[in-house]
Each structure stands twice: as structure tokens, then as C-alpha cells.
Amino acid sequence: MERVTFQRADVKSMLSSMICLKFNANDLETANLVRRFRVEALPTLVILDPFGGKVYHDSGAPVPEGFAGYFAADRYNKAIGAYNAGNYEAMAPHAYFVLKWFGMTKLGKQIKKLCDGIKDDPKFTAAYKALEAKHQERLEAIKVRARKEKEKRRLIQAKLEKANALYKKYMRNAAFKLYRELILEHPRSPEANQARAVLKKHKKKWQEPASR
Amino acid sequence: MVGAFALLATTASAEIFWETDLNAAQQRAAAEDKLVFIDFYSKT
Structure with a gap:
């Protein structure tokens, strides 16, 4: 595919509108992906929509001449x-x-x-417009989620920075309190791991949140 | 001549950029409303 199919102008035109990834399935580093996408023969081609849903998944290489339209x-x-x-x-x-x-x-x-x-045709137009609206709604929901996640990350990092600043000023008890809060509030964050490391270094105890 | 130049410019702009980070690709796909194409190949 690399030497013929991916060199075709129509294939380049189609794929240039997508985000393209290439994985050597024999690499140890890609073993997780190979399992996740159930790659059983090579090549395997997978297409995901913007929401992560599978649009296409199959093994074998489509003929170069029909490649651009193959997935549709x-x-x-x-x-x-x-x-x-x-x-x-x-x-x-x-x-x-x-x-x-x-x-x-x-x-x-x-x-x-x-x-x-x-x-x-009113039925066709209504159905088509509803699909467009649904798609936009889902995209917007993802953007809102991403914005919330970004804000959450910013707050976690700010808390760690504040705790580290207190620690450097030898205001240790105040710093330890913030580290403990970080662990309780965001136990899986990398910042919580840093907080645990500091508390461990000073032989301080902390409480992990109860597993849900 | 102008036509040939325009054709060349169109062809040159359609290039495939291969990436290797699936998580980043999925985030970008959602942000840019695009499909993600994955090619699992065998390097022999």
C-alpha cells in the first residue's frame, strides 16, 4: 500500500482530510493497540469517527484503484x-x-x-437535518468536556504548586495539608503521586479515598 | 501555464501526514470533526 496506494492522488486527497496513523503491528510497543483493535491479519485498516466509534474495521488491502471509495x-x-x-x-x-x-x-x-x-422531500430533509444537528450536539458535548477537564487540570496543578511553595518556605504543616487534600480529591492524578512521594519522604500519613 | 500551476498546487497540498499517537489523534479528531484512519501494517 505504501508504494502504490498511498501515492495515488485520489487516495492522498481522501486521506489528507483524515487524521492518519500508522503502526507496525510487529512492534512490541503496539501490542496493546493490536489487542485493542483485534488485529488478526495484516494489513488491518480501522477508521474511527470523531467520537471514537468504529466506522470501518477489516483486514486486507483494497485495490489501489478503488481505495478512495472503498470505505463508503x-x-x-x-x-x-x-x-x-x-x-x-x-x-x-x-x-x-x-x-x-x-x-x-x-x-x-x-x-x-x-x-x-x-x-x-420533507421527510428526507428533516431526517438529514436531524443527523447534522445530532452530530454537532455530540461535538459540542466533547468540547465542553474537554474544557472542563482542562480547567480541572489547571486547578490540580495550581494546588500542587501552592503546596510546593509552602513546602519550600518550610511551612510544612500547611503544605502537608494541601498534599493530603490533593490525594483525597484527585487520587489518580500525577500530582497526587508527587504529593504521596513528599509525604512518604517525611514519614507522614495520609488517607486514600474510599474506593467507589 | 496558470492551469498547470494551479493543478500542481492542488496536488502538492494533498499529502498524507502519518502520526503515531492515538490519544492525541482522537482528541484532534473531535476538535476538528475528522475521521481517524489507522493502518496496522507488517514491516518485514
């Missing part, structure tokens, strides 16, 4: 099937998938034409 083919066929049956509402999720992720491929362009032809 199944959903394309389902969209065409629903379209031919006149069930535009059922077509929507498949069309959305192909257009959203593989709109630049030949299959994507064909689906776009069909969608343009039925854009006045």
Missing part, C-alpha cells in the same frame, strides 16, 4: 437501495455518512446529485 461503498449501496425504493427517510443516514466523510470521492459526488434531486 457499503453505505453508498444502502443509500442507493433506499433511494430506489423511494424511502428517502431511510436513505438519509447513509447519504449523510457518505457526504459527510467521503463527499470528495466519486461515490460521494453521485450521492450529492441524488440528494440535490430530493432536497424538497
